[in-house]
Amino acid sequence: MNVSKGLWRNLVPHRIEVFVWLALLGKVNSKEKLARIGIIPQSENYCVLCNEATESCDHLFIHCHFSRGLWNWWIGLWGLCWVSPSSTYEAFKQWSGPTHGKFLNKIWTAIFFIIIWTIWRERNSRCFENKSSSIAQLQTLILLRLSWWINGWGDSFPYNSDDIIRNPHCLRWDERLSKGTPRTLPKIPNTWSPPSSTTLKWNVDASLNPIEKRSSIGGVLRDCHGTFMCLFSSPIPPVEINHAEVLAIHRAIKIFMAHEHLHQYKLVVKSDSDNAVKWCSNLKPGPWNLTFILNYIDMARKKGMGIDITYKGRESNTVADALARQGLRRQDEFVAWL
Ligand SMILES: [Zn+2]
CATH class of the missing domain: 3.30.420.10 (Ribonuclease H-like superfamily/Ribonuclease H)
Structure with a gap:
């Protein structure tokens, strides 16, 4: 299968693109896989996000109700709903946003990577550091990561991370519409001032x-x-x-x-x-x-x-x-x- 189509778009750091590519191929070291090859006991192959099922790659990223809480939150923000995909790869193939705007399209692609990455980081911090975050905290983290990486895209997107967290709909911004015509969203005032470079x-x-x-x-x-x-x-x-x-x-x-x-x-x-x-x-x-x-x-x-x-x-x-x-x-x- 050609999973690389649409994958290497440089919207998120390369190591994350590589990680998502492995996830789409089912090549992430899930506990199911580790137990199958004898690295961990079968009794320890459960998912740390829900403690209910075996942690396979597709369970962890797509089927786990904890992970679904993140996907549904993002999709629900846009008034959409999602027909449950059968696998991470299917999810990636079906993944599309509410409109055709070029910028929003990039946001949606980036968010797919960010959600997968955030699930993986949460799983690791539960497995190895005994620390867990709630869905609400991970939602903020997802928006923070997104706002960070948007900075590297070179778009003239006018909003900052505070704006995105307060109102994710500011991501509907469209460069073409913002030229010459009034912006559809009023600029949210922000008085945060950056420190010096040192x-x-x-x-x-x-x-x-x-x-x-x-x-x-x-x-x-x-x-x-x-x-x-x-x-x-x-x-x-x-x-x-x-x-x-x-x-x-x-x-x-x-x-x-x-x-x-x-x-x-x-x-x-x-x-x-x-x-x-x-x-x-x-x-x-x-x-x-x-x-x-x-x-x-x-x-x-x-x-x-x-x-x-x-x-x-x-x-x-x-x-x-x-x-x-x-x-x-x-x-x-x-x-x-x-
Ligand atoms: Zn689970």
């Missing part, structure tokens, strides 16, 4: 649900091109909002400190709590019960890596805010490198 920027946020007595934090790390590098979203013990903002700043700095390849950059952390920023920057003494955390932040700042913690003022922080709110529904921490 700096990375964390936007962090905290969220409280006083009724359920839950708190959570979230953050997103971006470079000077606005490219997403890392995100986190995690529940924390119920605390007062400024306290929660300090924990968000602390988490962001800890992730930065733990990854040496990032240390070639300076770091700016943006928070929308003036108090938290002052406590973390040593401009104002912080509460006693935060001493341990504030000391860590202070120590990191004094290591001379150029860590700057600032109040975000009017900068919009939709992604960090959304990640913080997602954390309220989580049982444990979610950290993703994109």
Whole structure:
């Protein structure tokens, strides 16, 4: 079968194209395959996404109800429905979007790759790191990956990742229609400003649900091109909002400190709590019960890596805010490198 038709379009990184090609050929090392050749016991060949069936390639990518949750979400966004394909290869053959627009067509192709890749990464993090994400978190991750890779296509697509997550329908954008005629979608205002080329920027946020007595934090790390590098979203013990903002700043700095390849950059952390920023920057003494955390932040700042913690003022922080709110529904921490 000619699976390569429509496959090598350079819309996503090559390693992902190669991976999807193997998936279409059924050549991914599924647990069913590993058990068949005796690498793992038969009793361990089950799917970690649903714990209900044998993990064959087609089950994992297409038939598993967890994976179907992702496909149906994307297809449902466009008001379409999908006749269940019999295999990953059939799914790829049938895969087509709602309209004929050139840009949307590329989006649909890219999304096929991204969903397959996201399922595979989730399966691996469950198998090897004992970490799992919900369908809602993976949906955000899919849109983030998409928005990242769109940047490399050279289209004059006017929206950024915040816009895409808030309103995926902005992907209906059509270059031809956007020339000369008014755009069908109003530009969503975005006030996020990129850091300099030698700096990375964390936007962090905290969220409280006083009724359920839950708190959570979230953050997103971006470079000077606005490219997403890392995100986190995690529940924390119920605390007062400024306290929660300090924990968000602390988490962001800890992730930065733990990854040496990032240390070639300076770091700016943006928070929308003036108090938290002052406590973390040593401009104002912080509460006693935060001493341990504030000391860590202070120590990191004094290591001379150029860590700057600032109040975000009017900068919009939709992604960090959304990640913080997602954390309220989580049982444990979610950290993703994109
Ligand atoms: Zn499954």
